[in-house]
Amino acid sequence: MEGTNVEYRRENAMVTMKIRRPYTTASMWSSGKLTVTGATSEPDSRIAARRFSRKLQRLGYKVRLANFRVVNVLATCRMPFAIRIAQFSQAHRANASYEPELHPGVTYKIKEIKAVLKIFSTGSITVTAPSVSNVEMAIHQIFPLVVEHQMEKLKVKDKFELNVHKHNIVAGRKRKHRGGALPRQLKKSRTNEGTSLSECDTDSDCDSGDSFDSNESAD
Amino acid sequence: MKFGCFQNPLLSGSDLSTVIGRPTGSSGFDDSGQPRYQTNRRTMNSSDRALLTAFREISNMADRINLPRTIVDRSNTLFKQVHDGKTLKGRSNDAIASACLYIACRQEGVPRTFKEICAVSKIPKKEIGRCFKLILKALETSVDIITTGDFMSRFCSNLSLPTAVQRAATHIAKKAVEFDLVPGRSPISVAAAAIYMATQASEEKRTQKEIGDVAGVADVTIKQSYKLIYPRAHDLFPENFKLATLIDKLPQQ
Numbered sequence: 218m219e220g221t222n223v224e225y226r227r228e229n230a231m232v233t234m235k236i237r238r239p240y241t242t243a244s245m246w247s248s249g250k251l252t253v254t255g256a257t258s259e260p261d262s263r264i265a266a267r268r269f270s271r272k273l274q275r276l277g278y279k280v281r282l283a284n285f286r287v288v289n290v291l292a293t294c295r296m297p298f299a300i301r302i303a304q305f306s307q308a309h310r311a312n313a314s315y316e317p318e319l320h321p322g323v324t325y326k327i328k329e330i331k332a333v334l335k336i337f338s339t340g341s342i343t344v345t346a347p348s349v350s351n352v353e354m355a356i357h358q359i360f361p362l363v364v365e366h367q368m369e370k371l372k373v374k375d376k377f378e379l380n381v382h383k384h385n386i387v388a389g390r391k392r393k394h395r396g397g398a399l400p401r402q403l404k405k406s407r408t409n410e411g412t413s414l415s416e417c418d419t420d421s422d423c424d425s426g427d428s429f430d431s432n433e434s435a436d
Numbered sequence: 437m438k439f440g441c442f443q444n445p446l447l448s449g450s451d452l453s454t455v456i457g458r459p460t461g462s463s464g465f466d467d468s469g470q471p472r473y474q475t476n477r478r479t480m481n482s483s484d485r486a487l488l489t490a491f492r493e494i495s496n497m498a499d500r501i502n503l504p505r506t507i508v509d510r511s512n513t514l515f516k517q518v519h520d521g522k523t524l525k526g527r528s529n530d531a532i533a534s535a536c537l538y539i540a541c542r543q544e545g546v547p548r549t550f551k552e553i554c555a556v557s558k559i560p561k562k563e564i565g566r567c568f569k570l571i572l573k574a575l576e577t578s579v580d581i582i583t584t585g586d587f588m589s590r591f592c593s594n595l596s597l598p599t600a601v602q603r604a605a606t607h608i609a610k611k612a613v614e615f616d617l618v619p620g621r622s623p624i625s626v627a628a629a630a631i632y633m634a635t636q637a638s639e640e641k642r643t644q645k646e647i648g649d650v651a652g653v654a655d656v657t658i659k660q661s662y663k664l665i666y667p668r669a670h671d672l673f674p675e676n677f678k679l680a681t682l683i684d685k686l687p688q689q
Contacts, residue, residue, distance in 0.1 A: 299619060303581060310578050317582065317622040318550050319565045338620035368616060 234269065241265040249280065259287050259349055289345065292352045296340035296360075299368040305336065309362065330354050336363065490515050490533045497537055500556040501548070511540035514575070523574040527567055531559045535567035542579045547586050549624055551652035584609035584627040587651070591631060594650045597640055600677070605634035607674040612665045621661050628653045629661035633669065636687060639680040659689050 224233040232245045241255040241262070251269060256262035263285060270282045302323045306315035313336075315323040322335040322343075332346035332355035342359065346352045459472065466472045491512050498508045514536040518524055524532055534557040541548045554561045572578060585606050592602040609630035612618055618626050628651040635642040644655040644662075651658075665672060669683050 301616070302620075306581060314569065314572075315581060316565070316568075318624065321620050321622075368619070 234272075236265065236268055236272070239265050243269045245269075259290075262287060287348055289347065290349050290352055292344045292346075292349075294342050294344070294356060296342065296363060296367070298364075299340050300336060300338055300363055301366045301368050302336060302338045305363065305366040308366065325359065327355055327358060330358075334359055338368075484519075486529055487516060487519060490519075490529050493530060493533045494537055497534065497553075497556045501552065503537075503541070507537070507540045507544050507546075510543060511536045514539055514571070517575055518571055521574050524567065524570050527570070528559065528563070530557065531563045531567045532571070533557075534559050534564045535571050538564065538568055539571060539577075539579060542582075545586075547582050549587070549652055582623050584613060584623045584630065587624060587627050588631075591627065591647070591650050595631070595635075595642055595646065597631075597635065597642075598638075601631075601634050601638045601640055604638070604674055604677045605631045607677075608633055608665070608672040611672045612668075615668060615671070617668060618661055618664050621664070624651055625653050625657045625661045626665075627651065628658045629665055630672075632658055632662055633665065633672070633686065637673065637677070637679050637681050637683065663689055 222235050225231075226233065230246065233242060234245065235242045239256050239261045241253055243265070244252040244254075251266065253262055253266045253269065256265050266285055267282055270280055273280050302315060306313045306323050309325065312327065313323050313325045320335075322337040325334045325336055326332070327334070330346060330351045332344055332351055334345075334355060335343040336359070342356070342363075344352045344355050346355055463472075494511050494515065495508055498511070511533075515533060518532055518536065534553055537557075538548065538550065538553050541553075550561050550564060553564060557564070588602055588606045588609070592605065597605075605627070609623075609627050612626055612630060613623070618629075628647050631647050631651075632642065632644055635647075644658045647653075648655040648658055666686070666688060669686060673679070673683070
């Protein structure tokens with residue numbers, strides 16, 4: 218199979234393909250399974266998966282998109298205040314793990330919604346969860362906990378909004394037209410694709426994230 | 437023969453088993469002078485040969501950095517617990533041994549940095565870190581967070597600094613953390629920067645490179661942390677510290 222936007226890695230036994238709109242990457246295996254990463258919203262990742270399957274159909278493979286599910290969502294947000302992470306990790310021994318030698322942030326796990334948050338002393342927080350609603354729940358839960366341990370800094374900027382930049386929605390499974398095994402669990406993908414990617418200038422995506430507005434964060 | 441003799445209690449079953457011991461006197465040797473009956477090396481470590489290897493490895497590692505017997509024993513106990521739990525079965529035993537040694541040092545109140553453990557082990561820091569987190573989860577324990585003071589005495593004695601300087605450095609680091617001058621910096625880097633400040637103010641000066649060597653920190657990292665604590669240098673020094681170099685004359689980086 219030829220393609221100009223395709224990379225074949227023999228060591229991982231998979232093909233990586235990218236499309237421009239929406240800007241996403243798909244990893245394809247010979248079993249017919251597909252992993253689509255880089256979309257900025259759940260419907261977007263579904264559209265991307267369908268574009269990929271269309272491309273494959275055009276190339277002559279008899280395929281159909283089946284078993285599409287969003288597996289992993291990575292999001293970042295920033296608190297308008299700095300956080301005392303040493304105190305925070307002491308207060309939440311059960312769920313939080315802070316090893317300054319290994320990673321500069323606290324890893325806080327919320328078991329019930331299966332979310333993992335990385336909390337940094339600058340106030341930025343990275344959330345990884347199985348869906349966008351879980352991400353929002355996680356932030357709702359973590360905000361009061363983090364406010365308790367904020368650092369009173371004098372150089373507070375006047376931005377009091379919490380911008381949840383949702384980016385890197387990892388999704389999907391696509392199957393060829395035969396029965397198959399259950400889809401496997403995915404590994405998380407890195408969020409370092411740059412915030413430019415998700416700079417929601419369509420604020421429609423960030424709306425639900427902004428649901429708790431300046432009133433809450435003002436103290 | 438020995439009846440119910442003292443075996444290593446960590447090994448397979450400390451019950452009153454009977455072990456065939458080494459022969460004494462001339463009966464132990466046959467006509468050609470060679471010892472009869474090799475010591476029961478095959479039957480002794482039936483189920484826990486891996487444990488013995490690991491214990492030996494832990495002992496070797498601890499030896500290289502002169503750790504006391506208490507830490508080695510604690511480390512062995514941790515390893516046995518992890519081994520029995522079987523949750524980390526797939527991991528390299530050496531990695532688990534190194535991580536156990538790290539945790540034992542932490543629990544005894546004399547933590548060693550990951551880099552120090554790396555120096556005596558062939559396992560990369562990443563793997564030791566991973567095993568460390570897994571072991572904490574498997575044994576459902578937690579460890580105290582490291583502080584700057586934990587490392588002061590070791591780093592300062594490695595640099596052969598007098599106690600006055602060590603006390604000053606400890607004070608500087610503690611105050612720096614209290615005043616939140618260094619948010620997000622590893623305590624090791626802060627300790628190194630504090631030592632640098634204290635040594636530069638005393639007669640025993642040390643370069644950032646020397647301190648970085650001893651602490652396992654890059655000299656640019658010391659420079660970064662030093663830049664953060666330098667503005668408040670006046671408040672960080674202890675009261676009765678004799679300044680060979682005035683605070684204003686301290687280097688700015």
